[in-house]
Amino acid sequence: MSRRILIDPVTRLEGHGRIDIRLDDSGNVARAFFQVPDFKGFEKFCEGRAAEEMPALTQKICGVCPTAHHIAAVKALDDLFDVSPPPAARAIRELMHTAFVFEDHLLHLFYLGGPDILVDGQVHHLKRNVFGALETVGDALGRQAIRVRKKVRDLNAMVSGSALYPVCGLPGGVSRAVPRQARETIAATTAEALALARQLLVMFHDKVLKRKRFRDMARSSIFSLQTYYMGLVDTDGRVNFYDGRIRIVDPQGGTFAHFPADDYLNHLEERVAPGSYMKMLYLKKVGWKGYLDGLDSGLYRVGPLARLNAASGMATPLAQREYERLYAAVGGKPAHNTLLYHWARLIEVLYAAERMVELAASPDLTHPHVRDLPVRSPSTGIGVCEAPRGTLIHHYQTDVRAIVKRLNLLVATQNNAGAICLSVEKAARALIKNGRVTDKLLNGVEMAYRAYDPCLACATH
Structure with a gap:
């Protein structure tokens, strides 16, 4: 007789979710579903509000x-x-966003997914958590990480x-300048980071x-998907968290698309998944082919x-240097x-720290001119940034008084939703x-x- 296995709730992530695994008569996995039963109505209850409220409202x-929502909203x-925004405002925005990515990645390393690789998965479940992670990294480094993250x-x-x-965050800049006397503190903190x-x-x-276990898993087909990949890149094609154009590469690494954020509707499409409140995104030009990977599948990944x-x-x-080492x-x-997302995340921690040091030394950071006033009657606005979990797009349509008529949020986990579902089912079938x-x-x-x-x-949302 077929069986049903329910992992409810799933653990060590933000939000509420469950995994529903159906076994066939032989005890093998027939289907596995990653489901999100939580519901929120942010896109609807933002309608009728002033657009200037969105940086404070959407981040809730x-x-x-x-x-990340604050940055995408102000953009x-x-x-x-x-x-x-003037150069000082850009520097302030990028510093706060980069600092946020740095400390959020540390949260994942110690509290969320990181224990999966820091702690041997064969140990007792009471060890597969932040306490096991701290035991692995050592007391001194663990305390240093907690202290620096707080700073x-x-x-x-x-x-x-x-x-x-x-x-x-305000349209055209930020509300206040960074005092010159704060530069020394900022420089010291970024150096520690x-x-x-x-x-x-x-x-x-x-x-x-x-560790042999991690090396074997990192080579295993159990945790591998051949998908498209998407992220923001600067004018030289390098990773950028704050600004840039969106680049998509195919499963072989060739450029599939390269476009500004305001062209996203020509490339990305949303769909509703039965049994889950998490809407999924796929590549419009490839189409939705179901939970499949490969060149002919519209699934792509971010992060x-x-x-x-x-x-x-x-x-x-x-x-x-670490990027080259990974590849x-x-x-x-x-x-x-x-599983290589874990290594990539630490490479981004290093990039974020280096970039914070650069921004701390920039003359623009403490310049008093931090805002230029708006000059156009509002209609449509699109902003993009890289959240820790991937590309985030905010799209607002307003009337002439800047009251929101329609709001669309494409968040990182939506981009990954199809791949997450496929990853869970593939792992369940193999294990x-x-x-x-x-x-x-x-x-x-x-x-x-x-x-x-x-x-x-x-x-x-």
Whole structure:
């Protein structure tokens, strides 16, 4: 007789989700579904509100990635009112966003998906958590990571007005300048962040990459998908969190599309998935072919590994060196194994730290001119940035008084939704055989989604 296995709730991610696994009469997996039962109505209840409220309102979708929504929202307002922020405002915005990506990736490393690779998955489930992760990295490095993450949060509070929910973004700039006397504190904090990032990569190579279990999993087809990849790139094709054009590469690494954010509707399409409140995105020109990977499937992925696959390199020297090291280890680009998201995430931690050091030294950071006033009657505005979990797009349509008539949010986890569902089913089919189900096997199935660091609260807006 067929059986049903329900992992409810799934663990160590933001939001509410479950995995529904159906076994056939032989005890093998017939189907596995990743479902999101949570519902939110952000796109609807933003209608009728002033567009200027969106940076403060949309970031309340989530307590993990509010800064990314704040940045995408203020960039959409720039576009809506046809105003470009001055260099000081751009520097302040990029610093707060980059600092946010840095500390959010650390959250994932220690609390969310990171324990899957830092802790041996065969140990007792009470060890597969932040305490097991801290035991692996060592007391000194663990305490340093907690201390530096707090300092980076404090830096963001100083720059953006709040450690969690920024309040500084305005169309055409930011609400206040960074005082000159704050530069020394910012420089010291970013230097500490860079030192920590370098130590974490040393730890990763020693504690994770040398472990046979991780090397085997990182080569295994169980956690591998041949998909398209998408991310923001700068004018030289390198990874950029704050600004750039969107680049999509195919499963062989060739450029499939390269376009500005305001052209996204010609490339990306949303669909509703039965049994889940998480809408999915797919490539419009390829089409929806179901939960399949390969060149003929419209599934694509975003986030750390996808950004590295879509880019020509990193914009800072130490991160570029580690980028080259990753692709040398896996035999070239693109890398398809989902567990490599963990390595890519640490490369981005290093890039974020290096970029923060550069911004801390920029003369623009403390310039007093931080806003240019809007000059156009509003109609449509589109903003994009790279959230920790992938590409984030805000699209607003308003009346002439800048009251929102329609709002569309394309969040990172929506981009990954189809691939997450396929990853979960592929892992379940490979790991569950002949009706044998154990806690450790089910943890292996959960690893397939945790590597993406999904944010389900954002994805069910």
